[in-house]
Amino acid sequence: MALEPITEIIGRGVPVPGDDIDTDRIIPARYMKCVTFDGLGEYLFYDVRKNEDGTEKQHPLNDPRFKQATILVCGSNFGCGSSREHAPQAIYHAGYRAVIAEGFAEIFFGNATQLGMPCVAVPRALRRRLVERIESEPEMEIAIDVAGLKLRFGGEEHDCEMRPGAQSSLVAGHWDPIADLLEGANAVDAVAERLPYMSSNR
Amino acid sequence: MAKSLFEKVWDAHAVRELPNGQTQLLIGTHLIHEVTSPQAFGMLRELRLPVRFPHRTFATVDHIVPTNESSEPYSDALADAMIKELRRNCEEYGVTFFDTKTGRQGIVHVVGPEQGITQPGTTIACGDSHTSTHGAFGAIALGIGTSQVRDVLATQTMALNKLKVRRINVDGELNPGVYAKDVILYIIRKLGVNGGTGYAYEYGGEVFDRFSMEERMTVCNMSIEGGARVGYVNPDETTFEYLKGRRYCPRGAEWEAAVERWRSFASDPDCRYDDVVNIRAEEIAPTVTWGINPGQAIFIDQNVPRPDDVSENEREGVIEALEHMQFAGGDPIKGKKIDVAFLGSCTNARLSDLQEVARYIEGRKVAPHVKAIVVPGSQVVSQIAVELGLDRIFKEAGFEWRGAGCSMCLAMNPDKLIGDQLCASSSNRNFKGRQGSPTGRTILMSPVMVAAAAITGEISDAREVFLDPVAA
Numbered sequence: 144m145a146l147e148p149i150t151e152i153i154g155r156g157v158p159v160p161g162d163d164i165d166t167d168r169i170i171p172a173r174y175m176k177c178v179t180f181d182g183l184g185e186y187l188f189y190d191v192r193k194n195e196d197g198t199e200k201q202h203p204l205n206d207p208r209f210k211q212a213t214i215l216v217c218g219s220n221f222g223c224g225s226s227r228e229h230a231p232q233a234i235y236h237a238g239y240r241a242v243i244a245e246g247f248a249e250i251f252f253g254n255a256t257q258l259g260m261p262c263v264a265v266p267r268a269l270r271r272r273l274v275e276r277i278e279s280e281p282e283m284e285i286a287i288d289v290a291g292l293k294l295r296f297g298g299e300e301h302d303c304e305m306r307p308g309a310q311s312s313l314v315a316g317h318w319d320p321i322a323d324l325l326e327g328a329n330a331v332d333a334v335a336e337r338l339p340y341m342s343s344n345r
Numbered sequence: 346m347a348k349s350l351f352e353k354v355w356d357a358h359a360v361r362e363l364p365n366g367q368t369q370l371l372i373g374t375h376l377i378h379e380v381t382s383p384q385a386f387g388m389l390r391e392l393r394l395p396v397r398f399p400h401r402t403f404a405t406v407d408h409i410v411p412t413n414e415s416s417e418p419y420s421d422a423l424a425d426a427m428i429k430e431l432r433r434n435c436e437e438y439g440v441t442f443f444d445t446k447t448g449r450q451g452i453v454h455v456v457g458p459e460q461g462i463t464q465p466g467t468t469i470a471c472g473d474s475h476t477s478t479h480g481a482f483g484a485i486a487l488g489i490g491t492s493q494v495r496d497v498l499a500t501q502t503m504a505l506n507k508l509k510v511r512r513i514n515v516d517g518e519l520n521p522g523v524y525a526k527d528v529i530l531y532i533i534r535k536l537g538v539n540g541g542t543g544y545a546y547e548y549g550g551e552v553f554d555r556f557s558m559e560e561r562m563t564v565c566n567m568s569i570e571g572g573a574r575v576g577y578v579n580p581d582e583t584t585f586e587y588l589k590g591r592r593y594c595p596r597g598a599e600w601e602a603a604v605e606r607w608r609s610f611a612s613d614p615d616c617r618y619d620d621v622v623n624i625r626a627e628e629i630a631p632t633v634t635w636g637i638n639p640g641q642a643i644f645i646d647q648n649v650p651r652p653d654d655v656s657e658n659e660r661e662g663v664i665e666a667l668e669h670m671q672f673a674g675g676d677p678i679k680g681k682k683i684d685v686a687f688l689g690s691c692t693n694a695r696l697s698d699l700q701e702v703a704r705y706i707e708g709r710k711v712a713p714h715v716k717a718i719v720v721p722g723s724q725v726v727s728q729i730a731v732e733l734g735l736d737r738i739f740k741e742a743g744f745e746w747r748g749a750g751c752s753m754c755l756a757m758n759p760d761k762l763i764g765d766q767l768c769a770s771s772s773n774r775n776f777k778g779r780q781g782s783p784t785g786r787t788i789l790m791s792p793v794m795v796a797a798a799a800i801t802g803e804i805s806d807a808r809e810v811f812l813d814p815v816a817a
Contacts, residue, residue, distance in 0.1 A: 176423035228490035254490035
């Protein structure tokens, strides 16, 4: 069962400054007390965007110029910390469809890919260049060519990176692996039979 | 061909190659908790699928449980809804649940090992990044997201890319007052918070050979803070000795067969690693964080860095961290006045952690301005500690003795910092807002260093505070 192929994401960008942005920053733990992911978008980067009295801080995510953005542009090791899928879910539910960063933490990257939200990596110099361009021209269209691993904006074209397995999953519409995993059921049983601990709870 | 433990366990659990080139990997043991599983069960219902191997699935409740009230309904309605949802899901799908009334509830990464569920040569997944803890037993243990929790519930497998393996040797002898927590904080400081991305860390060398299982767990627990999703130690006699007789371990003749099998998973002496790092134990001193990620750490007698001291790449991060922590570059870390001391978490709330602290605080008092809480990792830890009289020692010293759970490590329960309080914490993350207040400040350290800070009321060198003949 194939899903919709994700070959290209086109939209405006918003810069999220800083390296090592952790998942507690993306979605504070106090907003994870929920039994569905619906509504998480409201709490995305809550403490980054808001003061404790609820007023808005100065931050690109609050800047009206970037309100129509659908692509986050971030630093290195984005999404480090906890395995909470609430983090990419909050990004997705807030209306973003892709993340460009200098690098991604592994669990975050896998969770985002499995939601069909591409995460592409670029060198620091290119990220800086992109942020400068976004700040001078917020309405600029950014195209992430997932199939060709190219980034296009303002007449420029650059290479970007994504792990091969993730890229092919997105492009072939296999980013949610559940159907493929279910298809392997017989092979799973065969492997389980060879492992003594699988037959009981001991 | 000689293989590492990672390769052996991977090969034994690899089901097939998926169309996208990833591996479908069998997950032998699935641990679940209340925060990251409800949506997964929701997806399972939508797909009309059962739990594929309910007898290999174990649940507990830890993140949201209050540590100072045990009666239900909880005063926090959302927390109450989450525990009830987990209870319902476990009943409906036939999953073993170490509920609050079983006497076996606790932090999932404390419960798995102490029940003997965590075993060598196995694959373990849990919707929590500190699942790497279980690698201490020679398992591949992975933190996963909620959609993957669904995958494992439905198929007992997940789609994964194979990791590279970095061997980290720590040889020599740790100095007195240097603990497993200092070892892992040092490793993260040396290799970086993202140095482990794409790797499994295999910890070894003389220090790990001598370490107890609880010490190995402390190190493996924080692998993810160095970017490594998996961290492990090869199984040995210490491992088997720890597991023998535990509730979910094989018994009798099956025990002997299991030990033989487990032993065979250990890395072959001549196996090839993708990278090797060698560390001398003597380099390591008691370590504390000063910033907003676990890699921003220094020895207790060092000063907080100045923005000018670091490379241009790090400067922005250092400035942000100093601002949040309200520290000036060049400040000594020693002497910073604390408000809260937290002894708990899946990193450092096991029996040996509590015993080691109790040994030093007996007859001493927590500083009057400090709120000090001790949160045992599980009900089992708590019960044994009470039998040993440790609770009395902590209470007499002025600590609050609480029920088991994650508590102030991530503050999803009522245990939170208030405002910009500074907390000496035995937990694993010093991220902004981690302990429940957006402006709250966390300094990570070993349990004994937490105790020293609690007693003096400021960040202190435990070797100086506890004038013990073996220390200083």
